[in-house]
């Protein structure tokens with residue numbers, strides 16, 4: 001078909017996937033295999049992707065006495081430039097790194113080949129769609145060989161959301177990062193003497209938040225009939241990183257408003273817990289530590305939640321979510337994408353978007369565009 005450069009008339013038609021009825025997804029959970037890490041990397045303070053663990057942090061519970069402010073240091077923070085579109089460059093660099101380190105015939109490289117390559121954020125959005133019907137999303141897809149690559153379609157609205165709509169909103173977002181710095185140290189705690197640990201804990205209270213810094217785990221998993229390679233920002237690990245199954249020791253950190261009413265509790269379970277579950281479940285992260293802040297941004301409490309217990313916490317409660325619905329939905333959406341993102345070549349791209357108005361997912365051909373896969377990655381694929 002569309003081998004011609006122009007010719008919108010040559011393009012495949014727009015196809016639609018209606019989200020409703022949710023009963024389409026109520027069968028037992030599809031197969032999901034435990035995510036297995038392939039490689040990990042870090043972003044440094046200049047937002048350069050480094051193929052090592054320099055930004056991996058270690059969990060150590062935050063001190064609540066005296067109760068720390070999550071807003072302090074707001075003015076000093078160093079903010080990542082969200083106007084620069086990174087596409088999926090970091091993830092692709094990590095895959096290229098695997099190829100260079102292990103060679104074209106390696107088991108690791110074979111493992112890194114999959115039906116889909118996309119960041120965890122895209123999978124999370126797909127997972128929660130049946131219960132986040134008002135939240136639009138938009139992605140770009142391209143197929144090279146037998147793999148479909150998906151990136152976020154970065155819009156002015158996304159960038160605005162990341163920058164924060166008001167000072168209050170910006171403080172909340174800052175508070176999320178500040179909580180992370182108050183929960184982690186640079187060295188495995190079990191390797192520190194008590195006085196060294198104490199110095200680390202004092203140092204972290206004065207840490208300047210820099211949102212460029214990140215540690216990222218690249219992993220392989222399988223959902224239903226789809227093999228997936230993905231990457232996820234990981235907040236911290238509980239001890240020195242083991243070579244086998246490191247994700248079993250990873251931990252996600254989150255902040256929420258104090259749950260001071262029945263209504264707040266129910267909204268937490270309905271919306272927040274769903275997102276926490278999907279995000280951590282997909283990457284195989286077993287624990288989410290939630291910091292509760294009051295209206296002045298003071299940290300009032302901390303609670304650990306087990307990712308695997310979250311679906312049970314909301315079971316049989318009205319208007320809540322179900323893990324099997326999210327998983328079956330995602331399985332079917334990936335199948336829909338596989339059926340329509342078919343043309344091979346990095347210039348041929350498709351838009352995949354969820355429209356809250358019609359509550360359907362649409363795939364439309366974008367025709368020929370500049371690839372969002374890097375030249376470096378493409379030349380490593382086909383030297």
Ligand code: A3P
Nearest residue numbers: 161162172173174175176177235253254255256
């Ligand atoms: P909270 O989630 O604690 O509010 P993450 O939890 O994914 O590690 O992200 C850390 C913090 O980055 C979040 O803290 C939030 O403040 C901010 N953040 C993450 N994703 C965001 C998004 N899509 N838009 C705006 N801010 C975001």
Ligand code: MG
Nearest residue numbers: 180233234235
């Ligand atoms: Mg984080």
Ligand code: MG
Nearest residue numbers: 235252253254
């Ligand atoms: Mg976090």
